[in-house]
Amino acid sequence: MSTHEISPDYFRVLEPPAGGLERLRRRIARPRPHPLLRPLVAFGSLALIAVLAGSVWTTYDAAQQERRAIAELETIFTSARLPPLTIDGVEPVELDLGRDDVLAFWVKQSP
Amino acid sequence: MALSDDELEAAYRRLERPMFNYLYRWFWDAAQCEDLLHDAFERLWKLRRRIDASSLDALAWTTVINLARNQHAARKRWRWLPLPEALVARDDPSQALELDWRDQRLRQALDQLPARSREVLLLELFSGLERAEIARQLGIAEGTLASRKHQAIARIQSLLKESEP
Known part of the structure; x- marks a missing residue:
């Protein structure tokens, strides 16, 4: 079976766009970065990535430390116990807020 | 051993039409086909010091075939992406x-x-x-x-x- 068996109408030879060679010449003549600059560009890119990664790490680390400190404080507040209120070593049995906003503590009379 | 600019240009004139027709039946877009063709010849131009004129045509075809393969595979790979309307129309x-x-x-x-x-x-x-x-x-x-x-x-x-x- 040969390609001639397919109607040549389908595979007609098309002309490429005019001026292709001139465009290729212009493309080749386009200035490009000097090859010696490539290592410099590569190093610069790596350095930039390192700086970015470092700044992300610093921010992350500070946030982590703050979170840890808050968690520790919460632990202290929830676990800390205040000593019971006493007056001269005696626990009050009654509290009374007077009209003059004076708070009175009533304690048991010692035997 | 090195290829001269004249030899490269002569090869372009010789191969432009067959390569364009080959690429056109893959991508159906004249601008894209010319771009791929120029990619291939730019690569050859960069390697001109290591290329012998006698092997230029074969090397140019190898480059064009590989570029077409890569481009076709890339198109298939990214087909699931929502493309801009203009590109979808061109693909349909x-x-x-x-x-x-x-x-x-x-x-x-x-x-x-x-x-x-x-x-x-x-x-x-x-x-x-x-x-x-x-x-x-x-x-x-x-x-x-x-x-x-x-x-x-x-x-x-x-x-x-x-x-x-």
Whole structure:
């Protein structure tokens, strides 16, 4: 079976766009970065990535430390116990807020 | 050993039309085909110190075939992405107004061929290379090339017949 068996109408030879060679010449003549600059560009890119990664790490680390400190404080507040209120070593049995906003503590009379 | 600018330009003039026709039946977009063609010749120009003029045509074909393969694979890989409307329209055979009805039918038929068969068929039709050279370019035996070509022609004929109005 040969390609001639397919109607040549389908595979007609098309002309490429005019001026292709001139465009290729212009493309080749386009200035490009000097090859010696490539290592410099590569190093610069790596350095930039390192700086970015470092700044992300610093921010992350500070946030982590703050979170840890808050968690520790919460632990202290929830676990800390205040000593019971006493007056001269005696626990009050009654509290009374007077009209003059004076708070009175009533304690048991010692035997 | 080094290739001169004149030799490269002569090769471009010699190969522009067959390569353009080969690429056009893959991508159906003249600007993209020219871009790929220029990519190939720019690469050759960069390597001109290591290229011998006698092997230039074969090397140019190898470069164009590989670029077309890569571009085709990339298109398939990114097909799931929502493309801008202009690109979708260009990708859809029914909306490609610049193509006449024969091109549209041929495009639909070629899209259904396996890439390897399509490659063989298009190289046979447009490259003007000897059969042995095509087989060498594709890295297959001549017998394999013949059988792929036979299958491709049979399939394309049946697909074109099916799509007749």
